[in-house]
C-alpha cells in the first residue's frame with residue numbers, strides 16, 4: 001500500500017452539548033474512492049466540514065500528505081487541492097454551463113487586471129487555455145450540447161455533473177462529494193458512477209463520497225467507513241462492510 005494522501009485521527013467536533021463527531025479516524029489512499037456512510041445525522045457532513053476547513057475541529061489531527069492542515073482556513077485547504085461539492089447544488093444558475101467553468105478558473109489564470117484591459121498576448125493565451133480546459137471537461141461530463149445554456153435550466157443530473165466539472169477546474173487531488181446521487185434517477189446515477197470511476201482511473205483524483213445510495217456506494221467504493229451517532233462503527237472493503245453484523249444492525253438493516 002502507498003502512503004495515505006489523507007490521514008485523520010481523533011477527529012472530534014462538539015456543538016455545545018452535542019458530540020457530532022467523536023474520535024473518527026480515516027486513512028485515505030491516493031487514487032481511491034473512499035465512502036463515508038451512516039444513518040441520518042451520523043456526522044458525515046460534519047466530518048467533511050472539518051476536512052475542508054469549514055469547521056475547526058474541537059480536537060484531532062488531519063494530515064494531508066503528512067502535513068497538518070486542521071488549523072488552516074477553507075481557502076488554504078482548497079489551495080492544497082482539496083475541494084468539495086455540497087448536498088444542494090451550488091452553481092451560478094444565471095450563467096451558462098461554460099461560464100461556470102471559466103469563472104472557476106480565475107485563480108489559475110495568469111493575468112493581470114491591466115493585461116485584461118489591454119488584451120495583451122499573455123492574457124489572450126491564458127484565456128484560450130482556460131476555454132480549452134473548460135471545453136475538455138464539458139466533454140468529459142457529457143455537457144457539450146448544453147454548454148451555452150444557463151446552468152439553472154439544465155436537468156438536475158446535468159447540474160450535478162457540471163458541479164463536478166467545476167471542481168475539476170481547480171485541478172484537485174481530493175474531491176469530496178456530499179450526497180452526489182441525491183435526487184438523481186437511475187440513469188443519472190449510472191452516469192455519475194461512470195464519472196467517479198473516470199476521475200479516479202483516468203485523472204488520478206482521490207474521491208471521498210458521502211452517499212445514501214447503497215447500490216452506488218457498494219459498487220464504486222474501494223474502502224468504506226461507517227459512522228453512527230458521530231462514532232466510528234466499522235470500516236473495510238464493500239464486502240467486509242456488507243457482512244459486518246454491527247453495520248447490518250445499525251444501518252443496512254434499516255434499508
Ligand SMILES: Nc1ncnc2c1ncn2[C@@H]1O[C@H](COP(=O)(O)OP(=O)(O)OP(=O)(O)O)[C@@H](O)[C@H]1O
Pocket residue numbers: 015018020038039040041042043044045046047
Ligand atoms: N453547525 C451546527 N451546529 C449545531 N449542530 C450541528 C451543526 N452541524 C451539524 N450539527 C449536528 O450534528 C449532527 C451531525 O450532523 P451531520 O449533518 O454531520 O450528519 P450527516 O451524517 O451528514 O446527516 P445526513 O445524512 O442527514 O446529511 C446532527 O445532530 C446535526 O444536527
